[in-house]
Structures are given as structure tokens and as C-alpha cells.
Amino acid sequence: xxxxxxxxxxxxxxxxxxxxxxxxxxxxxxxxxxxxxxxxxxxxxxxxxxxxxxxxxxxxxxxxxxxxxxxxxxxxxxxxxxxxxxxxxxxxxxxxxxxxxxxxxxxxxxxxxxxxxxxxxxxxxxxxxxxxxxxxxxxxxxxxxxxxxxxxxxxxxxxxxxxxxxxxxxxxxxxxxxxxxxxxxxxxxxxxxxxxxxxxxxxxxxxxxxxxxxxxxxxxxxxxxxxxxxxxxxxxxxxxxxxxxxxxxxxxxxxxxxxxxxxxxxxxxxxxxxxxxxxxxxxxxxxxxxxxxxxxxxxxxxxxxxxxxxxxxxxxxxxxxxx
Amino acid sequence: xxxxxxxxxxxxxxxxxxxxxxxxxxxxxxxxxxxxxxxxxxxxxxxxxxxxxxxxxxxxxxxxxxxxxxxxxxxxxxxxxxxxxxxxxxxxxxxxxxxxxxxxxxxxxxxxxxxxxxxxxxxxxxxxxxxxxxxxxxxxxxxxxxxxxxxxxxxxxxxxxxxxxxxxxxxxxxxxxxxxxxxxxxxxxxxxxxxxxxxxxxxxxxxxxxxxxxxxxxxxxxxxxxxxxxxxxxxxxxxxxxxxxxxxxxxxxxxxxxxxxxxxxxxxxxxxxxxxxxxxxxxxxxxxxxxxxxxxxxxxxxxxx
Amino acid sequence: xxxxxxxxxxxxxxxxxxxxxxxxxxxxxxxxxxxxxxxxxxxxxxxxxxxxxxxxxxxxxxxxxxxxxxxxxxxxxxxxxxxxxxxxxxxxxxxxxxxxxxxxxxxxxxxxxxxxxxxxxxxxxxxxxxxxxxxxxxxxxxxxxxxxxxxxxxxxxxxxxxxxxxxxxxxxxxxxxxxxxxxxxxxxxxxxxxxxxxxxxxxxxxxxxxxxxxxxxxxxxxxxxxxxxxxxxxxxxxxxxxxxxxxxxxxxxxxxxxxxxxxxxxxxxx
Ligand SMILES: Nc1ncnc2c1ncn2[C@@H]1O[C@H](COP(=O)(O)OP(=O)(O)OP(=O)(O)O)[C@@H](O)[C@H]1O
Ligand SMILES: [Mg+2]
Numbered sequence: 001x002x003x004x005x006x007x008x009x010x011x012x013x014x015x016x017x018x019x020x021x022x023x024x025x026x027x028x029x030x031x032x033x034x035x036x037x038x039x040x041x042x043x044x045x046x047x048x049x050x051x052x053x054x055x056x057x058x059x060x061x062x063x064x065x066x067x068x069x070x071x072x073x074x075x076x077x078x079x080x081x082x083x084x085x086x087x088x089x090x091x092x093x094x095x096x097x098x099x100x101x102x103x104x105x106x107x108x109x110x111x112x113x114x115x116x117x118x119x120x121x122x123x124x125x126x127x128x129x130x131x132x133x134x135x136x137x138x139x140x141x142x143x144x145x146x147x148x149x150x151x152x153x154x155x156x157x158x159x160x161x162x163x164x165x166x167x168x169x170x171x172x173x174x175x176x177x178x179x180x181x182x183x184x185x186x187x188x189x190x191x192x193x194x195x196x197x198x199x200x201x202x203x204x205x206x207x208x209x210x211x212x213x214x215x216x217x218x219x220x221x222x223x224x225x226x227x228x229x230x231x232x233x234x235x236x237x238x239x240x241x242x243x244x245x246x247x248x249x250x251x252x253x254x255x256x257x258x259x260x261x262x263x264x265x266x267x268x269x270x271x272x273x274x275x276x277x278x279x280x281x282x283x284x285x286x287x288x289x290x291x292x293x294x295x296x297x298x299x300x301x302x303x304x305x306x307x308x309x310x311x312x313x314x315x316x317x318x319x320x321x322x323x
Numbered sequence: 324x325x326x327x328x329x330x331x332x333x334x335x336x337x338x339x340x341x342x343x344x345x346x347x348x349x350x351x352x353x354x355x356x357x358x359x360x361x362x363x364x365x366x367x368x369x370x371x372x373x374x375x376x377x378x379x380x381x382x383x384x385x386x387x388x389x390x391x392x393x394x395x396x397x398x399x400x401x402x403x404x405x406x407x408x409x410x411x412x413x414x415x416x417x418x419x420x421x422x423x424x425x426x427x428x429x430x431x432x433x434x435x436x437x438x439x440x441x442x443x444x445x446x447x448x449x450x451x452x453x454x455x456x457x458x459x460x461x462x463x464x465x466x467x468x469x470x471x472x473x474x475x476x477x478x479x480x481x482x483x484x485x486x487x488x489x490x491x492x493x494x495x496x497x498x499x500x501x502x503x504x505x506x507x508x509x510x511x512x513x514x515x516x517x518x519x520x521x522x523x524x525x526x527x528x529x530x531x532x533x534x535x536x537x538x539x540x541x542x543x544x545x546x547x548x549x550x551x552x553x554x555x556x557x558x559x560x561x562x563x564x565x566x567x568x569x570x571x572x573x574x575x576x577x578x579x580x581x582x583x584x585x586x587x588x589x590x591x592x593x594x595x596x597x598x599x600x601x602x603x604x605x606x607x608x609x610x611x612x613x614x615x616x617x618x619x620x621x622x623x624x625x626x627x628x
Numbered sequence: 629x630x631x632x633x634x635x636x637x638x639x640x641x642x643x644x645x646x647x648x649x650x651x652x653x654x655x656x657x658x659x660x661x662x663x664x665x666x667x668x669x670x671x672x673x674x675x676x677x678x679x680x681x682x683x684x685x686x687x688x689x690x691x692x693x694x695x696x697x698x699x700x701x702x703x704x705x706x707x708x709x710x711x712x713x714x715x716x717x718x719x720x721x722x723x724x725x726x727x728x729x730x731x732x733x734x735x736x737x738x739x740x741x742x743x744x745x746x747x748x749x750x751x752x753x754x755x756x757x758x759x760x761x762x763x764x765x766x767x768x769x770x771x772x773x774x775x776x777x778x779x780x781x782x783x784x785x786x787x788x789x790x791x792x793x794x795x796x797x798x799x800x801x802x803x804x805x806x807x808x809x810x811x812x813x814x815x816x817x818x819x820x821x822x823x824x825x826x827x828x829x830x831x832x833x834x835x836x837x838x839x840x841x842x843x844x845x846x847x848x849x850x851x852x853x854x855x856x857x858x859x860x861x862x863x864x865x866x867x868x869x870x871x872x873x874x875x876x877x878x879x880x881x882x883x884x885x886x887x888x889x890x891x892x893x894x895x896x897x898x
Contacts, residue, residue, distance in 0.1 A: 067742060069738070069741045070897060070898070071897050071898075087642055088643065088746050089645030089646075089744040089745065092745075093744035095742070099738065103738040103742075104739070105654070105734075107658045108654075108658065112657060116650070117743060119647075120739075120743035121743050122645070122646075122647045122650065168744075382811075383816075386814070386816040386817050389817060393820055393824070394823065397824045400828075401824070401827035401833075405838070409837075410688050413689040414687075417688065540662065540665075540666045543666045543669065547669050547672055547673055552676060555679075556680055561687070561688060565687055565688065
């Protein structure tokens with residue numbers, strides 16, 4: 001076992017800074033839909049990389065191209081220096097994949113799901129049997145080992161899928177919305193485990209719709225929309241670049257928001273009209289609130305908070321959805 | 324910059340939804356009183372489900388249509404004409420009552436094939452799709468969330484399937500005419516006989532399928548140990564009397580045999596005592612009514628009353 | 629030499645993880661867990677046909693001209709044909725319906741393809757499983773034929789490998805066809821093309837009943853060759869034609885496997 005692990009480590013990264021995953025001008029076309037449209041990025045060894053974007057942005061498509069389970073239309077893609085389209089099995093030997101939709105084997109028991117999946121990597125039973133028990137422990141599914149997959153709840157299936165992705169001790173984990181369907185406890189447990197895996201040198205590629213998750217997990221992220229990359233950076237860089245230090249949220253009631261917005265257009269450095277409230281971006285939120293009051297407007301509720309990734313996301317992708 | 328935001332955002336609703344007038348959406352006045360809807364559903368719910376079934380079946384229209392045309396052609400050419408040549412030249416005769424003359428093999432086997440192929444198709448329509456309704460595609464749960472009752476869903480599914488078999492039997496009957504395989508003026512009666520036999524086998528099968536909760540491996544058994552033997556041993560290709568007596572019970576308990584015998588009377592005036600004809604009819608009606616009752620009960624149980 | 633060998637080796641490398649064994653292990657595990665009874669029950673299908681058509685109808689038909697024109701009992705005439713047809717049906721079912729279901733609904737292959745398995749491993753594994761099943765049924769059917777006294781030649785033992793060869797031809801072809809299919813509806817149409825092939829390929833009656841044009845058509849279809857081959861072996865009537873029938877299936881299998889290999893990306897990586 002150890003020899004396998006060391007051998008593959010050498011294969012994946014020559015030096016600590018070299019990119020494990022590199023995409024240049026990546027493109028995937030489905031008929032007339034350009035699901036991924038000229039995307040380029042690099043992910044370094046040991047990095048935790050996030051892909052954000054609204055529904056249909058092309059995140060899952062990108063993830064599947066990385067694993068070589070989907071043929072790309074154009075562009076360059078390398079994982080550990082190999083092209084997944086040409087060396088699929090070699091590339092995937094390094095990968096752990098959590099797909100957006102669980103694809104557990106309904107005809108096998110919970111434990112056999114882990115063991116057979118390991119067999120697909122060519123791992124021996126002597127390794128897999130204890131590993132399966134360890135992973136069941138990890139997923140808190142030990143007492144379900146003999147159950148049929150169909151009898152698990154949605155969240156339990158998700159945990160099993162995540163555990164399954166670790167069976168080959170992957171160098172790179174591809175997690176497509178890993179925490180969808182998990183309860184808050186399970187979510188925090190998973191974050192903790194992923195963080196520890198990262199400390200152990202595992203590279204993480206994560207897509208998520210939870211901005212708190214992205215902020216927690218990702219060293220660096222890209223925001224995608226319509227198959228293109230809209231922005232790239234660390235969470236802090238993105239917040240600094242695309243938002244202000246603070247945000248003032250005010251509500252005037254659905255009917256009055258638009259009218260109020262017109263009168264507040266020049267307050268703060270930017271203003272966003274959401275269906276139910278106005279967001280005023282300003283470095284000093286309290287000062288902005290005083291300005292609102294000074295114009296004779298009294299919101300039903302008001303809140304001053306620090307800018308978050310959610311603000312960046314809405315700014316980058318919100319408008320293009322409204323278009 | 325902010326102006327731009329306003330002009331875009333003000334015009335439409337939340338991202339991803341284009342709703343201009345929420346009041347209209349919530350209460351346009353087009354929906355009758357709940358009591359009225361409930362009354363309608365109580366009366367017509369089964370038909371609403373048939374409509375739903377028909378819409379779902381549209382995706383299958385081409386393949387089912389092809390099947391309805393190709394299958395009788397192939398069976399009549401191969402088994403009626405091809406095999407018929409062997410039998411007619413062979414050592415035995417068919418279709419005569421109690422040892423008398425007999426009819427061409429095509430005439431003998433034609434109406435029987437109508438009934439047998441319809442019953443084989445029942446095996447496809449009321450097994451996996453029923454399980455899909457409860458479990459795989461959960462098609463039953465959408466109507467279940469409306470005033471339509473589980474019993475009506477059961478009846479509606481059977482009803483939709485029977486509409487298919489009206490068509491299928493009719494096409495087959497027309498083929499029989501084209502092959503000159505149905506000399507009697509009453510041969511059109513093979514169509515209702517085909518549909519009745521489909522119901523007699525289909526309703527109990529639907530009840531059985533509804534009662535299964537796992538993956539449906541049982542259907543392979545039904546296919547192999549019920550439908551196939553019925554097709555092969557229940558008087559379709561040779562009279563029951565050709566088989567040893569200890570195997571003839573297979574015919575007696577099979578809807579296929581009862582339907583086949585009725586279809587033969589209709590198609591070429593096969594002679595049978597009146598009491599036997601009545602027994603055929605009674606058996607088919609009994610199978611149907613017991614099956615429907617069981618299916619209604621099982622659907623009610625599984626869809627939570 | 630190495631320049632020739634390399635691209636070919638690499639092309640395969642992208643699709644082949646050299647671990648077909650794991651796919652087989654999964655197949656056997658599933659069979660062991662739950663559906664071995666179902667699988668075994670498939671053996672009864674041709675047997676029922678043989679009993680009904682052979683014993684029931686055979687009483688009406690009498691004897692028919694067999695290989696070389698010698699008359700043989702109707703039951704002995706259809707038995708080898710039913711073995712060939714059942715090899716075809718099982719292989720086609722496994723390589724179309726089963727593969728399509730696992731691809732689209734059970735998502736078994738999605739999971740497999742996340743690992744270091746490639747499409748080639750899956751295709752080989754599934755075809756091998758289909759052959760295994762064909763082998764089991766063929767052995768069972770041979771036993772039935774022995775018991776019924778329908779085996780009159782030592783050559784008949786070759787019917788077992790021939791059944792596997794027929795299964796290989798149809799399974800590899802079926803898998804290539806599946807790569808073009810998009811819905812269960814189209815799957816039904818595949819089944820519909822098998823029915824005339826089953827009924828017209830001299831399974832239940834000689835093709836001499838047809839006009840010459842239709843006879844030629846039938847003789848182009850694979851099942852007819854399989855059936856004729858089986859019949860020759862069953863009675864030990866070996867003629868040059870016997871070898872041609874066998875060659876037909878060898879070529880069909882090679883083409884089928886090649887076709888499947890070409891279509892692997894379209895089948896699994898979509
Ligand atoms: N198999 C397919 N055939 C045709 N179009 C597809 C297919 N898969 C994805 N698409 C299209 O590609 C685009 C990107 O889809 P993708 O699944 O990558 O989005 P995503 O970013 O993962 O979205 P989500 O957040 O909803 O998971 C969408 O427009 C989708 O409709
Ligand atoms: Mg996605």
C-alpha cells in the first residue's frame with residue numbers, strides 16, 4: 001500500500017508549487033448550449049479551490065471534464081500532467097469524486113458499495129475490508145453496514161458517497177455540492193474532515209451554493225456564469241474587489257422599494273435592489289443609514305453587516321440572471 | 324452605475340422567476356370552490372388519471388404503434404402461414420370439434436394469437452410501470468396530492484392500458500381480415516374478447532405488482548412462469564386436448580385459454596357447448612372483478628388511503 | 629516499430645484500466661446477493677418452448693426435413709434452433725436493456741467511471757457476464773436435450789461453445805447499437821427487430837416455405853447461421869456449409885467488438 005501511495009505522490013507533483021490541475025480555454029458544447037466556454041484556471045497542489053456560480057453555470061460540467069468522464073469539445077486539460085481524455089484510468093486513480101447526484105450501487109449493501117468501489121481501483125481486499133469499516137465509521141454509518149442503499153435517508157446516502165470517494169486515498173478530491181442534503185451537524189463534521197485532509201496535502205476542488213461553505217473551505221475560488229469565469233481570487237480579495245467593507249440592508253415593503261431606491265441612488269458606493277429589500281454598499285454602514293434617515297425615509301427594518309461572499313456572488317451573477 | 328442597477332432590477336422579480344402580478348397568480352378567480360372540485364374529482368377522478376396516463380404514453384406512441392402493426396404481421400406470417408404449412412401437411416388436424424374435419428392452421432391460430440399477444444403486452448404494461456408509479460418515477464404521487472383517490476388511480480391506470488388494447492386488438496383483427504383468417508361475420512367480437520382477456524389477466528397482475536415493495540425481480544418470474552407458459556400451453560398453438568390430461572389444468576386456470584376459445588367462436592364459429600362458453604365468460608369476468616377489487620385495496624393501502 | 633505501437637497503445641490506455649475483473653466481481657456479487665434464482669429461471673424459457681412446440685405441436689406436424697435433407701422428428705428439429713435463439717435473446721437483452729438501464733437509471737457506470745476503470749473495462753466485463761449467462765443456459769439446455777434423447781452425435785458437445793460464440797456476436801453488436809440509443813422507446817424497437825428474426829430464421833419451420841427473395845434475406849441474418857450451425861452439430865452432419873456458418877459468427881464477433889470499441893466514448897463518456 002505504502003509503495004503505491006508514494007509512487008503516485010511522485011507522479012502528481014514534482015514540486016510543491018506546480019499546478020496539479022490546469023485548464024486552458026476549456027470548452028464543452030451541447031448542441032447549441034455552450035456549457036463551458038473558454039475557461040482557464042490552475043490549481044496548485046494542496047490548495048482548496050472553489051467553483052461558484054448560479055444554476056447551469058457549467059460547474060458540474062467542468063468537474064466531469066477534470067475526471068475525464070465527459071469528453072470536452074476544446075481546450076487543454078491536464079491533471080498531474082496527464083490529459084484525462086487520453087489517460088482516464090491513470091488520472092482517476094489519483095482522484096476522489098463526489099458527484100452532484102449520488103450514484104450509489106442500489107444492488108449492493110452499504111459496505112459492499114465501499115468495497116466494490118475500491119475494487120474498481122484495483123485495490124486488494126486485504127486493504128479494503130478494514131478501510132471500509134474505517135470509512136463507515138467516518139460517515140457514521142457503521143450500524144448500517146449491511147443495509148441496502150435504498151433504505152438510507154438522503155443525507156445518509158450523501159455521507160456514503162463522500163466516504164466512498166476516499167477509498168483510494170486520493171490526492172485530489174472533486175466535490176460537487178458535497179453538503180447538499182446534509183444536516184448542520186454533518187455539514188460541520190464534513191468541513192472539519194475536509195480541512196484535515198487538506199492539511200494532509202490533499203487538493204480539494206469544491207462547488208457549492210453555500211457562500212459560508214465557500215468562505216470556510218476555499219483558499220481561492222472562481223465565480224462562473226454562462227460557462228465563463230467572471231472573477232477569480234481568494235474570498236477576501238473578491239470581497240475587497242467586488243464589494244465594500246459593510247452593507248446596509250433596508251426594507252420598505254415590496255411596493256415602496258423601487259421608489260425608495262430612486263431617492264437613495266447616490267447613497268454609499270453602490271445600490272442593489274433585491275425583490276424584498278435594498279442593499280446599500282458602503283464602507284461605513286451606520287453613516288449610510290444616517291443618510292437614509294436624513295432623506296426622510298424610514299425603513300421597516302434595517303441592518304448593517306459586514307460584506308460577505310454572497311454580496312460578491314449576487315453582484316457578479318445576479319444581474320446577468322435578470323437580463 | 325446605480326441607475327443601471329435600478330432599471331434592470333426594478334422591471335422584473337426575483338432572479339430566476341418572471342412574475343409580473345402575484346395577486347393574479349394567487350387568485351385569478353378561475354378556480355372553482357374546493358367543494359366543487361372535490362365533487363368533480365369524486366366522479367371523474369379515474370378519467371383524470373387516464374388522461375394523465377395518455378399524456379405519459381405519448382412518448383411511447385411511435386414504438387407502441389410500430390409494435391401493434393409489426394407484431395401481428397410477423398406472427399401471422401411465421402406461425403400462421405409458415406408453421407401452418409407444416410401442420411396442414413402434417414399428421415394431425417386442428418380446429419375441428421371432437422375429431423371432425425378441422426380448419427386451416429392459420430384460421431385456428433389467428434384469433435388465438437390476437438388474445439395471446441395482447442396478454443403478453445399486459446405483462447409489460449402492468450408490472451414495471453406499476454412499480455415505477457409507486458417507487459421509481461413516483462408517478463402516482465402527483466395525482467395522489469390532488470383530490471383524485473388512490474382507488475381511482477388504480478382504475479385509471481388499468482383503464483388507460485385497456486385503451487391501448489382496444490387499439491391493439493382492433494389492428495390485429497384487421498390483420499386477420501387481411502389474411503382471410505377470420506371467416507365469420509361475427510369476427511369483430513374478437514376485439515372485445517381481446518380487451519376482456521387483457522383485463523382478466525391485467526387486473527390481478529396490477530394488484531400483485533402494487534403489492535410488491537422491492538426491486539421487482541418477481542416480474543421476471545411472472546414473465547417466465549406465468550406469461551410464457553400461458554402463451555405456450557394454454558391452447559394457442561394446439562388444442563388443449565393434444566396435451567396429456569394432467570397438463571390441461573394449465574388451460575383451465577388461464578385467462579388466455581378462456582379468451583382464446585371465445586375468440587375462436589367469434590372468428591370462425593368454432594363449436595362449443597353453450598355452458599362452456601358461459602364458463603369462459605364467467606371466468607374472465609371473475610378474474611377482472613376480483614383483480615380490480617384487490618388492486619383498489621392495495622393502492623389505497625400503499626398511497627395512504 | 630515503436631512509432632506504430634505507441635499511438636495504438638495510448639488510445640487504448642485512455643479507455644482501458646486493465647481491471648475488467650472488478651466489473652465481473654461486481655456482477656457476481658449482485659448475482660450472489662439476490663438474483664441468482666431469477667438468473668437461473670431464464671433457463672426455463674427455451675425449455676418451455678421446446679416442450680410446447682416439440683411435444684404439443686410435434687404431434688400435429690410429425691417429421692420435417694433436417695440437415696442434409698434427412699427427415700427428423702419435429703422436436704429434434706427445433707431443439708438446436710431454440711438453443712441458438714436463446715443465446716441470441718439473452719445476449720441482446722444483456723447488452724441493450726441491461727446496459728442502458730445501468731447507464732441511465734441505476735447510474736452504475738457513472739460510479740465505475742469515477743474510478744480508474746475505463747469504458748473498455750466495463751464493456752468487456754458486461755460482455756463477459758453475458759457470455760457466462762449464455763454458457764450456463766446452454767449447458768442446462770444440453771442436459772434437457774440429452775434427457776429427451778435429442779442428442780444423436782458426439783459433435784453435439786460443440787453446441788455449448790457455439791452458443792457462447794453466438795452470444796458473443798450478438799452481445800458485442802448489441803452494445804454498439806446501445807451507444808446510439810437515447811430512450812427506452814428505442815429499446816423497444818430493438819426488441820421488435822428480434823422477433824421477426826427469431827420467427828423467420830428457420831427456428832420453427834424451414835425457410836423453404838418462403839419465396840426465394842425472402843429466403844436470401846433470411847440467409848443474410850446472423851441467427852439463421854447460428855441455427856443451421858447448431859442443427860448440423862446436433863445431428864453430426866458436418867459439411868462445408870457448417871464451417872461457413874461458424875466463420876460468419878467469428879467475423880460478426882470481431883466486427884461487433886471492433887464496432888463497440890469505436891463507440892466506447894459515445895456510449896459511456898456522454
Ligand atoms: N447532458 C447534457 N445535455 C445537454 N445539456 C447539458 C447536459 N448537461 C448539462 N447541460 C447544460 O450545460 C449547462 C451547464 O450545466 P452544469 O450541470 O455544468 O451546471 P452547474 O453549474 O453544475 O449547475 P447547478 O448549480 O444547477 O448544478 C446547462 O446549461 C445545462 O443545461
Ligand atoms: Mg452542478
